[in-house]
Amino acid sequence: MTQMEFTQVKLSPVDDPEAIINNFSMVVATVNGSGSQTSNLALIRALFRMGIPISGKNLFPSNIQGLPTWFTIRASKEGYTARRDTTEILVAMNHTTMIEDLEGLVEGGVCFYPDHIARPEIRDDVIFYPMPVQEIIKDNNPPRELRDYMSNMVYVGVVSQMVGIDIVAIRGALETHFRGREKPIAMNMAIVEAGAAWAAENLVKQDHYYVEADNQTEGLILLDGNTAAGLGSIYGGVSFAAWYPITPASSLAEALQGHLPRLRRDQDGKNTYAIIQAEDELAAAGMTVGAGWAGARSMTSTSGPGISLMAEFAGLAFFAEIPIVIWDVQRMGPSTGLPTRTSQGDLLFVRFLGHGDTQQLLLLPGNMEECFEFAWRAFDYAERFQIPIFVMSDLDLGMNLWMSKEFDYPDEPMDRGKVLSAEELEQVEEFARYRDVDGDGIPYRTLPGTDHPRAAFFTRGTGHDDAAVYSERPEEYVANMERIARKLETARGKLPKPIIHKSKGARAGLVGFGSTDPAIMEAVDRLAEAGVNVDYMRLRAIPFSDEVLEFIEKYDRTYVVEMNTDGQLYQLLQLAAPANATKLVKMNHNDGLPLTARWITESVLGQEAK
């Protein structure tokens, strides 16, 4: 380990008339389980610390060790964070995918590769930089068990040197990663610096891709949506959570488990929450419902296959009117599908989750701030409307790295909904659990343990009258369902309104939701450049508010952009706006990869040319 002060040889784009600065996608191709995560995070965090807008996506297999994995970092001085379908810089650490990885590079692109890999001679239009990975590792001699991990630090050093990433920023990134523990930081930095020094001495810059410090990330944070959701839930006062491991939702529960002990213990070190890893998703949902019934702020998080198992309890909670929050971090279906690929394919299923006539309320977060905000608001909605609230995230939002403004602290007090205390029961003549006292369809409830002889009621999934007593009477069944419909209508107007981006002289509308937002925003700019101005509405909740229906009314054509095979949002909008159904144009794509601005732009231009 070198104790000497390292000085980076500075790279300057000034002399390169073809320089491309802060605008590229870099793909690191590795095998999973090889410990490249630390290296990739060091690169992306360093760029972020240099003030350059970035996003990071991990394309990983459903496997523990040995299969190909790609980590993509997009740097964009314009601030675009969607997936790009070109790759400018490739770090080819996986020889089994090197041919296809090379084929994906743009002309004039760059390929870094370990010099012990036989380089396929298939591209003479890209720049190759070999890296003496084994040699550098040998010289530095890290502990044997860490050797593989450390090997990945070589490319951090070489790449940093060749594109101009500040080694000081790499160090800062590692300090964050290792939470300030000097030993691993120093060990990793030694390899990084050795790589950078070797590159400065032995490689000549032949490509045109450069990194330059900027100031666009000041005050921002960098994190994934599952962490944001976990934190939002904690600041929403979650007091009970149950879950069962499933990709890509596990890290949401793990975020809870990671942060709760620090944030939610009383002065005696006792927990103000309970979190249970259940035996399956049926149980996770059941525990969540039990706790919600008892009066806890109760949640669970899962993905498609788990949602299938939760259907039973979702129907019960809808009909028995029990507040719970369910996060669906969507992945590709049908069935087990592609467990590690992103999709928006659960929309229809969740909207009507439960047999009989069940309608669920859905929140649709589109960025990190909303993952946080909707997480805390979801409890307020659930308790206000006494119903499950489904928050529809996806793998791209949930597990990938996004820049975000710092989260705003909840700006409203908790809404615990219509709950009668023993004192309040004393004031009312009669308590009937499912009676519409206020005309908004929302009844009053009491919590178990309320010390009043009239507090109790019997919760059931069977038909009931307004006092919660079993009833098979036709008029009581109908009256109950009509009241629930009134309640849903009350909720429809209170859930988050869509965000509408207007363009001058817009000739068409564009609708989307969730993780596709960055790609659509970028596409809107590109379409404007091509002379096609569109207004863009991002939905944030289902059922749709009046603003949504008015938007669709306005244009001859509204493109419905989504990531599923059946055009599920398109179908839901048609149902909600039958008179304008023919104005809607289905624009869906579903191959497991996040949408790109290019695909959206070309799809819209193709349609507009007709």
Added chain:
Amino acid sequence: MATKVDGKKLKSGNGNLAGLTKADYRGRETTLCQGCGHNSISSQIVAASFEMSIPPERIIKLSGIGCSSKSPAYFMSRSHGFNALHGRMPTTATGAILANTSLKAIGVSGDGDTASIGLSHFIHLVRRNVPMVYIVENNGVYGLTKGQFSATADKGQELKKLGVNPFMPVDICMEALIANAGFVARSFAGDPKQVKELLKAALSFKGTAVLDIISPCVTFNNRDESTKSYTWGRKYEAPLHDVTWVPKRDEIRIEIEPGKLKEVEMHDGSMLVLKKLEQDYDPTDRMEALNMLAETCCGGILVTGLIYMSKEQPPLNEVENLVETPLTLLTEEELRPTSASLKKTLEDYR
């Protein structure tokens, strides 16, 4: 028997220590069949809760789906009840109990609920030691769907519609023991005194108390030769001991020759007094319990009584290190961390 608590003598019909009469523990009128074992168990739940002076508002009633699971509507209307989904009562119970640990939870399930559709939830509930009384009203048959075999039906049991059952039964007590239950008892709805005493002990136990109660279905499975029938139970019930629950600090009044009495202390200091019958049985020996069940499972007798008790495993609420105040009663200040803590947390994501 007249129970003495804190020097006050209680008689049913009068007020209890909570100042309530037995009428305050009443439920709605039962809609189960006349003579159904479940109704008898409901009465004993009422009697036990009343005699122990547990205010009904401090009790939650949980159930799944089936005849047994309907029964919580027929006792203690002043307790909140939750008739959830088939086989899933252990899950709703786990959530509800952790959300409010100050309440006593009585779960009522059936053999279809617990031994078939919900077997895995049952085992995991026991494994986690969720503090509750878990009653299985076991009749070997699906009543509500009109007479199909359940998983506790005896091999060779005959039903009108389905003929002869070819499979070995699931033994709920054995399942509970294997899952490390701390309280396992079996009783018979035709032996209400024993049911009541075991219920009282179960209500005093901090952890999962499993009560497998043979509760005859008079409509679909009450032929004399069925091991779940009244006739068979009355004829072949073989109590391990005579059980009497004695509240804390009460003087044991039972006169008995030395060596014939065994006391098992509950968490709250109350005692279950076991009077020796024909043979010695040690309910604190798990292996003996398992052996006894294995030996008697198809032996033509119905063994009842306290099969096993151990306070070794901590209940789930202790494992979870919960605050004293029920989670449901925490205030906004206790539930929502400060804005300063949010700022500090976000610093880790630079």
